[in-house]
Amino acid sequence: MAGSKPLDGIRVLDFSRVLAGPFCTALLADVGAEIIKVEPPQGDDYRHIGPFTGGEGGLFLLMNRNKRSMALDLKQDEARALAHELIAKSDVLIENFRPGVADRLGIGYEQARAINPGIIYLSISGFGQEGPLSKRPSYDIVAQAMAGMMSMTGEPDGSPTRVGDALGDLSSGLYGAWAVAVALVGRLRGGPGRRIDVAMFDSIFSLLPTPLSLMLFAGASPTRTGNHHAISTPFGSFAARDGQVIIAVANNALFIRLAGAMGQPELATDPRFSSDSLRTAHADVLKPLVEQWTRGFSVDEVVEKLDAEGVPASPIWSIEQAASSAHVAFRKLFADVEHPAAGSIRVMEQPVHFQGMARGEVAPAPLLGEHTDAILEEVLGMPAERREELRRAGVI
Numbered sequence: 001m002a003g004s005k006p007l008d009g010i011r012v013l014d015f016s017r018v019l020a021g022p023f024c025t026a027l028l029a030d031v032g033a034e035i036i037k038v039e040p041p042q043g044d045d046y047r048h049i050g051p052f053t054g055g056e057g058g059l060f061l062l063m064n065r066n067k068r069s070m071a072l073d074l075k076q077d078e079a080r081a082l083a084h085e086l087i088a089k090s091d092v093l094i095e096n097f098r099p100g101v102a103d104r105l106g107i108g109y110e111q112a113r114a115i116n117p118g119i120i121y122l123s124i125s126g127f128g129q130e131g132p133l134s135k136r137p138s139y140d141i142v143a144q145a146m147a148g149m150m151s152m153t154g155e156p157d158g159s160p161t162r163v164g165d166a167l168g169d170l171s172s173g174l175y176g177a178w179a180v181a182v183a184l185v186g187r188l189r190g191g192p193g194r195r196i197d198v199a200m201f202d203s204i205f206s207l208l209p210t211p212l213s214l215m216l217f218a219g220a221s222p223t224r225t226g227n228h229h230a231i232s233t234p235f236g237s238f239a240a241r242d243g244q245v246i247i248a249v250a251n252n253a254l255f256i257r258l259a260g261a262m263g264q265p266e267l268a269t270d271p272r273f274s275s276d277s278l279r280t281a282h283a284d285v286l287k288p289l290v291e292q293w294t295r296g297f298s299v300d301e302v303v304e305k306l307d308a309e310g311v312p313a314s315p316i317w318s319i320e321q322a323a324s325s326a327h328v329a330f331r332k333l334f335a336d337v338e339h340p341a342a343g344s345i346r347v348m349e350q351p352v353h354f355q356g357m358a359r360g361e362v363a364p365a366p367l368l369g370e371h372t373d374a375i376l377e378e379v380l381g382m383p384a385e386r387r388e389e390l391r392r393a394g395v396i
Contacts (some may be wrong), residue, residue, distance in 0.1 A: 005032025005357055010184065011379075012036070013083075013090040014067065015107060017044040019140075019166055020124045020200065021096035022063040023173030028092075028180060029066035030350040030362070036086065036375055037067045040074070041394070043368040054342035056365070061339065064365035065347050070376070071369035071396060078395045080106035085380050087115045092180055096124040099134050109195045118193040120183045124172050128199035143168035143200035152211050155226045167207075168200035175203050233279040234258070234290050237316065240299045247290065247302075248312040251276065257309040262293045335362035372396050 010033045014025045022037075022044070029035045037044075046060040053061070072079045083106065087093060093112055095102045102108045102123070109121045123129055126138020136142075144150050144162050154161035179196045187193060210230055211222030228236030232250040239245075249255050252268075252275065259267040267273055267289065272282045279286055294302050299315045306313035322328065331353075334346045342364075349362055376382040376396070390396045 006354065007032040010034065010092065011090045012092040012094060013038065013086050015093070015095040015097075015102070016124070017096070018046055019059070019063060019169035020173045020176070021094055022046070023170055024122070024124065024176040024180070025067065025094055026063055026065055027174070027177040027350050031354070031357070035067040036090070036379075037064060037069045037366065038072050038083065039069055039368060041071055043071070047368065053345065054339065056339065056342045061342060061345060061365045062348050065337070065349075066363045067366055068371035068375060069366035069369055070372035073395055074105045074107065076395050078390065078393065082376070082380070082395070083107055084115050087112050087119065089379055090116070090119065091184065092120040092122065094122045094124075094176070094180070098137060099123075099125055099129050113193065116193070118187060120180055120187065120193055120196065122176050122180055122196040122198065124176050124198045124200070126200050128202065129197045133201070138200060140166035140168040140200065143204055147201045147204035148208055148211065149204050152208065152222060152224060154224045156224050158224070160224070168204050171203040171207060172198050172200045228283070231280060232276050233283045234286055238287070238291050238294045240294045240297055240302050242298045244316055245294055245299045245302045246314045246316060247306065254311055255279065257311050258306070261305050261309045261311060262290070264289075332359040335360045337362055337364040339364040340367060369396070
């Protein structure tokens with residue numbers, strides 16, 4: 001059907017908060033899933049973390065688009081009973097509490113499966129639901145530090161550095177969304193509901209194929225290489241007349257083109273530079289030769305010259321430059337929405353283009369409990385009188 005989205009008709013009960021879980025459910029919401037975001041009376045932590053606009057947390061606005069919010073105090077028996085009714089009518093449940101917390105709140109996997117055997121139940125945590133580190137609390141920087149990512153990030157003579165955003169949260173949320181989609185396909189083919197266990201540590205660790213290949217197959221102890229590649233050369237940032245330019249050469253054909261663009265075709269036949277591995281072994285010789293050439297031009301001039309030869313090259317853009325670029329506009333990576341408190345704002349949208357699915361059809365992040373009454377009425381058929389009783393009792 002024209003205009004339909006891939007996950008139309010799928011209901012996700014979202015008990016997650018902060019970043020990993022909400023990023024996961026935002027991705028699912030963008031492609032049609034109905035997300036019922038169940039928040040405690042005080043709301044998701046991200047509602048109270050700046051920057052703020054119109055009194056609303058900016059990170060919350062970005063990560064909770066396309067969702068409906070209901071406030072539910074799961075410390076009360078009646079609230080847990082309502083959660084159980086919602087579980088019975090949902091396809092997916094997502095939580096990112098520390099292991100054991102969901103069980104104590106009455107929404108753990110065994111409890112959910114007893115209510116709805118077909119439920120797809122996703123848990124995101126720092127180190128997984130089981131294992132020697134499973135009980136440890138974790139923020140993104142902890143997962144980055146322990147999974148090896150920080151040891152690979154930064155200048156060779158500098159300190160280990162975290163990646164510029166919360167890669168542990170974002171990668172585990174992305175894997176979580178992928179896993180939910182896979183499990184839903186399996187269930188549509190007659191498979192069972194199932195539990196999915198995603199760990200931030202595991203997610204980051206899986207994103208290190210280059211250093212792992214060096215460790216596993218070259219007996220190396222990989223460490224930081226700054227902007228330069230651990231295997232390929234010349235591949236990284238080089239000084240131009242007015243800044244740094246990125247050049248990425250990962251095979252002989254590209255190196256021949258680079259040497260030609262530099263006016264030094266003889267470099268391509270130099271035995272020191274005849275293969276990727278030899279170029280890397282002689283990087284201390286090759287990099288000065290490349291920079292001797294790039295320093296004679298501006299960044300834009302280097303990029304123009306290498307573009308003409310088909311050699312991957314680029315400037316290093318700031319966030320503002322990337323966000324205001326013609327590419328971002330053409331690819332519709334932002335959507336403009338009207339929020340009842342924040343006003344006209346711009347939010348992110350998942351980046352994949354699906355044939356037949358329009359981009360930009362994004363609803364703003366909800367106010368706390370904005371849809372509690374609508375959800376209880378539409379999903380559970382609860383009359384207004386009963387809802388008022390629950391509100392007076394502090395259940396909702």
